[in-house]
Amino acid sequence: MSAATPTETLSPPVNQQDSSNHVEPIEAPPELTPKTDSDTTAEKRKREDPDPESSPNKDREREIHPFWKTSLCSYFRRSKGSCSHGDTCRYAHGELELRPRPDNTWDPTSERAKKMARIDEGGGTGKEDRNDCMMTEAFADGEEGGGSSEAGLAKCVVNLPMKWTSDNLRNFLDENGISFKSAKKKKGMVVGFVSFESAEQVNSALKELDGKSIGSKNLKIGDVIQRSFDKKNKVAVPNAQEHDQNTVSVNGTSDIHESSIDTENGEPTDECSAPNNSDSKGRTARDVVTPLAHMPYADQLEHKKKSLTQTLKRLTRNARKACPNGVPLPEWVLKSREIGGLPCKLEGIIESPLVNEYRNKCEFSVGYSLQGKPTVGFLLGNFREGVTAVQEPVDCPNVSRIASRYAAIFQEFLSHSSFPIWNRLNNMGFWRQLTVREGRKPGKSAEVENSDTTVSEVMLMVQVCTTGFDDEKVNDELQKMARDFSSRATAESPCLPLTAIVVQDHKGISNAAPAEAPLHSLPIPRECSDSGVVAPYDGVEARIHDYISNLQFSISPTAFFQVNSLAAEKLYALAGEWAGLGPDTLLFDICCGTGTIGLTLAHRVGMVVGIEMNASAVSDAERNADINGIKNCRFICAKVSLAQFLYLYVFF
Numbered sequence: 081m082s083a084a085t086p087t088e089t090l091s092p093p094v095n096q097q098d099s100s101n102h103v104e105p106i107e108a109p110p111e112l113t114p115k116t117d118s119d120t121t122a123e124k125r126k127r128e129d130p131d132p133e134s135s136p137n138k139d140r141e142r143e144i145h146p147f148w149k150t151s152l153c154s155y156f157r158r159s160k161g162s163c164s165h166g167d168t169c170r171y172a173h174g175e176l177e178l179r180p181r182p183d184n185t186w187d188p189t190s191e192r193a194k195k196m197a198r199i200d201e202g203g204g205t206g207k208e209d210r211n212d213c214m215m216t217e218a219f220a221d222g223e224e225g226g227g228s229s230e231a232g233l234a235k236c237v238v239n240l241p242m243k244w245t246s247d248n249l250r251n252f253l254d255e256n257g258i259s260f261k262s263a264k265k266k267k268g269m270v271v272g273f274v275s276f277e278s279a280e281q282v283n284s285a286l287k288e289l290d291g292k293s294i295g296s297k298n299l300k301i302g303d304v305i306q307r308s309f310d311k312k313n314k315v316a317v318p319n320a321q322e323h324d325q326n327t328v329s330v331n332g333t334s335d336i337h338e339s340s341i342d343t344e345n346g347e348p349t350d351e352c353s354a355p356n357n358s359d360s361k362g363r364t365a366r367d368v369v370t371p372l373a374h375m376p377y378a379d380q381l382e383h384k385k386k387s388l389t390q391t392l393k394r395l396t397r398n399a400r401k402a403c404p405n406g407v408p409l410p411e412w413v414l415k416s417r418e419i420g421g422l423p424c425k426l427e428g429i430i431e432s433p434l435v436n437e438y439r440n441k442c443e444f445s446v447g448y449s450l451q452g453k454p455t456v457g458f459l460l461g462n463f464r465e466g467v468t469a470v471q472e473p474v475d476c477p478n479v480s481r482i483a484s485r486y487a488a489i490f491q492e493f494l495s496h497s498s499f500p501i502w503n504r505l506n507n508m509g510f511w512r513q514l515t516v517r518e519g520r521k522p523g524k525s526a527e528v529e530n531s532d533t534t535v536s537e538v539m540l541m542v543q544v545c546t547t548g549f550d551d552e553k554v555n556d557e558l559q560k561m562a563r564d565f566s567s568r569a570t571a572e573s574p575c576l577p578l579t580a581i582v583v584q585d586h587k588g589i590s591n592a593a594p595a596e597a598p599l600h601s602l603p604i605p606r607e608c609s610d611s612g613v614v615a616p617y618d619g620v621e622a623r624i625h626d627y628i629s630n631l632q633f634s635i636s637p638t639a640f641f642q643v644n645s646l647a648a649e650k651l652y653a654l655a656g657e658w659a660g661l662g663p664d665t666l667l668f669d670i671c672c673g674t675g676t677i678g679l680t681l682a683h684r685v686g687m688v689v690g691i692e693m694n695a696s697a698v699s700d701a702e703r704n705a706d707i708n709g710i711k712n713c714r715f716i717c718a719k720v721s722l723a724q725f726l727y728l729y730v731f732f
């Protein structure tokens with residue numbers, strides 16, 4: 081089941097970097113845990129029920145064999161780099177060649193798996209760590225990268241192993257016989273920059289490198305284009321060190337983009353939100369966040385259905401291949417043949433009650449436009465691809481008018497602020513992000529065609545990094561910002577609701593702030609209340625309220641809440657219908673957030689147990705049960721793992 085999120089792809093838009101939107105992987109049950117080398121004998125044996133789509137061609141088999149190169153070759157390791165099977169060996173000759181297993185785990189003897197285990201032991205999630213590594217160092221600028229890009233002699237190479245440094249990149253180029261002028265790569269990034277002496281060198285490098293596989297990835301080569309304001313270096317920027325004359329950055333409309341083609345079937349996948357090479361010239365925020373917006377809504381639904389079908393078919397194929405010999409294929413895999421390879425019947429995509437301006441939460445990045453103007457909007461691509469340019473949310477149909485107005489107000493404020501904009505390349509600066517969260521009045525879906533009139537509360541969360549800035553000056557600046565927001569919200573016609581302004585101090589370098597990043601609420605100057613805008617007292621906990629299935633939900637600044645409240649209502653109702661609930665049902669709401677699913681279904685079951693790792697979301701869930709007089713729900717703050725789940729099952 082999937083509710084349609086109009087115009088967006090099924091994957092989250094590029095701007096959605098909120099940690100609260102991130103779903104941590106749940107521990108796999110034992111039968112899904114990584115296979116050991118001993119399992120591979122079974123894998124080699126011919127399956128009784130062969131995959132109908134597998135090809136007799138050996139090379140193709142290697143390409144699609146789910147365990148190909150997913151374990152390190154112990155012979156290769158023991159004999160210090162030699163293995164009689166050479167290239168045909170099914171095991172990986174070294175960490176670089178190693179691929180993840182079908183269940184997304186890594187060979188437990190690999191350095192990567194050990195590193196992840198260390199991170200887990202240390203309480204991190206691995207993702208944070210990788211993000212941090214990715215951004216610890218800025219792309220180096222200076223002599224090497226500079227001049228060549230203008231002449232088109234600089235290229236960026238995407239999909240390089242994260243752990244590579246410039247030395248690894250240079251060695252790799254040498255080993256492949258590529259002549260180049262300079263090569264740079266920061267550890268933790270997947271992008272490297274290579275400059276060449278001549279067009280011939282560029283051409284032969286392209287021939288050799290484009291599409292070449294390293295581990296499980298294929299290299300992509302893109303142009304490096306200087307941002308226009310870097311070239312001119314004449315635009316006044318608040319912090320001169322942010323935009324060094326020599327800085328070479330990848331233009332947001334450059335040729336770099338993630339693969340938009342499903343490598344298995346050559347058809348676009350859910351992830352294909354990035355336009356292709358030629359389209360990406362002149363890519364807009366609208367293209368990036370709502371790549372389906374050019375289609376009529378009915379076509380968008382069809383497109384989503386098709387891409388979901390591909391994903392589900394792939395799931396069946398992978399499950400079939402992953403099932404070891406001797407273990408019977410699950411019934412749903414066997415039955416999938418009768419329904420065109422699908423694991424279950426796909427009912428279709430449910431329409432959203434609201435097609436435009438449906439998002440109740442927008443996270444706007446703060447950065448520079450392609451012309452070097454301080455901008456509040458959406459990144460024009462992925463930082464991993466080297467894109468840092470931001471564009472205003474012009475024509476983005478999913479963004480509400482209110483959110484757009486606040487982005488514009490903030491952008492105007494930043495153009496006069498003496499505090500610097502966050503620089504994603506050197507991880508320095510002050511202003512980082514603006515999140516606009518809206519709360520609605522209770523009302524029926526049919527009455528909400530004009531979303532503006534139903535919004536009664538707005539919370540603004542401004543993310544800054546206070547490192548290195550004077551506390552007093554920071555406070556003055558933030559007070560000034562609050563005054564600006566409130567007076568300009570009041571001056572709008574009709575005046576914009578403003579319920580809370582929260583400042584989040586995020587000192588780290590990854591995009592998503594950790595749950596413990598300090599938050600403080602700013603008082604909203606009094607005059608706003610006279611114009612009908614609610615102004616909380618300083619120190620009062622900032623929160624907004626929304627409604628799903630006639631229940632009120634109180635939401636704290638960082639807690640997750642479905643971004644399309646009305647579509648969520650439809651989705652939850654259907655989940656309840658399908659679940660066959662009754663008074664004897666014990667309903668586990670795993671990763672419950674603010675408790676929305678469990679609470680909306682509580683009246684149809686005996687008891688609800690919600691589990692959620694974000695502490696403030698758990699207290700929101702408890703508060704929400706109270707507000708709505710629901711007594712049969714318990715919420716537990718914990719990271720979900722199989723062990724905990726089993727314990728709870730026995731305990732309750």
Ligand SMILES: C[S@@+](CC[C@H](N)C(=O)[O-])C[C@H]1O[C@@H](n2cnc3c(N)ncnc32)[C@H](O)[C@@H]1O
Nearest residue numbers: 103104640642671672673676692693694719720
């Ligand atoms: C996409 S939200 C869904 C929340 C809720 N079910 C809803 O529909 O509104 C996912 C939630 O899962 C939580 N979460 C992610 N990984 C978790 C884990 N391993 N254990 C517990 N909670 C987790 C996040 O904090 C977030 O609140």
